[in-house]
Amino acid sequence: IEVTEVELLSHKARYSCLRPSPLVCPNQSLVEEINIIRRSRHLEGEERSMLSYSRAISVIKAYPRIITQRDLHDLHELPFLGEKLYSMIQEFVKTGRIAEAQTILADSRFQSLSAFDTIYGIGPHTARRLYDLGLRTLEELEQYYEVIPGASNEETISLLEESTNTEAAVEKTIKIGLALRHDLSHTIPRPEVEEINRTVMQELSHIQKGCKSVIAGGYRRGKPQSNDVDIVITHADWELGSQKVKGLCKKLVQRLHEQGLVTHVMHISGFHEHNALRTHHWDSLEKALTVFAWPHNSSWPRVYRRVDLIFAAPEVFWTAVVGWTGSTMFERDLRLWAKQQKGMKFDSSGISRRHDSKLYYPRTERDVFKVLGLVHVHPTMRNA
Numbered sequence: 015i016e017v018t019e020v021e022l023l024s025h026k027a028r029y030s031c032l033r034p035s036p037l038v039c040p041n042q043s044l045v046e047e048i049n050i051i052r053r054s055r056h057l058e059g060e061e062r063s064m065l066s067y068s069r070a071i072s073v074i075k076a077y078p079r080i081i082t083q084r085d086l087h088d089l090h091e092l093p094f095l096g097e098k099l100y101s102m103i104q105e106f107v108k109t110g111r112i113a114e115a116q117t118i119l120a121d122s123r124f125q126s127l128s129a130f131d132t133i134y135g136i137g138p139h140t141a142r143r144l145y146d147l148g149l150r151t152l153e154e155l156e157q158y159y160e161v162i163p164g165a166s167n168e169e170t171i172s173l174l175e176e177s178t179n180t181e182a183a184v185e186k187t188i189k190i191g192l193a194l195r196h197d198l199s200h201t202i203p204r205p206e207v208e209e210i211n212r213t214v215m216q217e218l219s220h221i222q223k224g225c226k227s228v229i230a231g232g233y234r235r236g237k238p239q240s241n242d243v244d245i246v247i248t249h250a251d252w253e254l255g256s257q258k259v260k261g262l263c264k265k266l267v268q269r270l271h272e273q274g275l276v277t278h279v280m281h282i283s284g285f286h287e288h289n290a291l292r293t294h295h296w297d298s299l300e301k302a303l304t305v306f307a308w309p310h311n312s313s314w315p316r317v318y319r320r321v322d323l324i325f326a327a328p329e330v331f332w333t334a335v336v337g338w339t340g341s342t343m344f345e346r347d348l349r350l351w352a353k354q355q356k357g358m359k360f361d362s363s364g365i366s367r368r369h370d371s372k373l374y375y376p377r378t379e380r381d382v383f384k385v386l387g388l389v390h391v392h393p394t395m396r397n398a
């Protein structure tokens with residue numbers, strides 16, 4: 015692995031993968047206030063505006079101390095804080111509030127769209143479409159989709175169908191999301207995330223011995239509670255592992271379904287080799303976005319949990335882990351950094367050099383950063 019010159023970490027860096035960002039930052043209440051405005055832009059489909067708020071938020075997340083009057087002129091040295099953001103921060107420092115955020119919070123359209131957006135399968139576009147039909151509350155949504163609250167709709171499973179983005183498939187997902195909304199709105203504490211991982215790996219060992227996993231996502235960034243469980247899986251054998259993980263995703267989901275653990279499969283992919291030009295390492299990852307009924311074999315009332323299973327060949331395992339650890343902004347800037355500064359392509363299924371498509375196979379997470387010419391950032395500092 016050739017290493018180019020390494021950029022130093024700094025809270026003033028333009029790429030968030032160079033700015034260590036803790037889960038909870040010194041200016042957390044400011045971040046949450048600006049995040050209301052960001053969410054509103056997102057819900058209204060104003061993606062460019064949303065992205066500039068996301069960037070501003072991630073810059074503030076890396077700022078090392080509480081912003082007071084005295085720090086204000088310092089902020090001019092930070093990237094992505096334009097005049098508008100600057101005056102918002104000024105307002106917040108003075109009053110502890112941002113008026114625009116408070117106005118948004120009180121807005122009934124924002125409240126409806128926010129509520130709709132919490133449903134798995136409903137994004138901003140669909141939320142606005144439903145609002146335009148005159149729907150305002152989740153109860154009205156349930157009536158519209160003829161969903162019986164609390165009923166699990168397990169018969170709506172389309173287990174192991176290669177998912178399509180047809181209107182019917184989207185509607186099916188929304189119906190499941192609505193039916194399970196009370197369970198799925200509960201976040202998952204760390205010990206339970208770990209237990210789900212153990213159970214998955216236990217079941218997997220009956221199909222293929224020698225596999226290993228890393229729990230990625232927000233859990234890995236240190237979140238005490240997660241919205242879902244993201245598990246990245248590979249085989250421990252560097253030489254032969256690639257063949258051993260092939261097709262495992264489908265087999266595992268099948269088995270978990272037979273055990274009564276997986277009740278719904280929202281999306282399953284990565285089984286076709288669409289692109290003849292791809293080497294086998296570049297197959298997109300096999301993944302299944304599922305719902306578990308949890309815990310199984312127990313007299314406790316079961317709850318539904320969202321669990322994502324991602325399979326990677328050993329050569330791209332750590333790349334996949336980095337790609338699935340997040341945050342979304344950290345990932346965005348990893349891709350951007352690779353492309354703009356290194357002439358490389360990074361995503362969760364692999365790293366390559368653009369001019370000759372040379373592939374990189376990092377053996378550790380540190381190697382992923384090394385290949386990209388980056389200082390290693392601890393997972394708990396990737397909350398950009």
Ligand code: DCP
Pocket residue numbers: 230231232233237239240241242243244337338339340341342345362
């Ligand atoms: N990710 C990705 N490609 C996807 C989905 C996610 O690369 N299609 C990455 C970016 C995310 C990470 O995986 O940071 C996990 O995504 P989640 O939506 O699960 O978000 P988090 O795990 O960060 O938080 P939580 O699950 O608690 O909402």
Ligand code: MG
Pocket residue numbers: 230231232233240241242243244
């Ligand atoms: Mg997650």
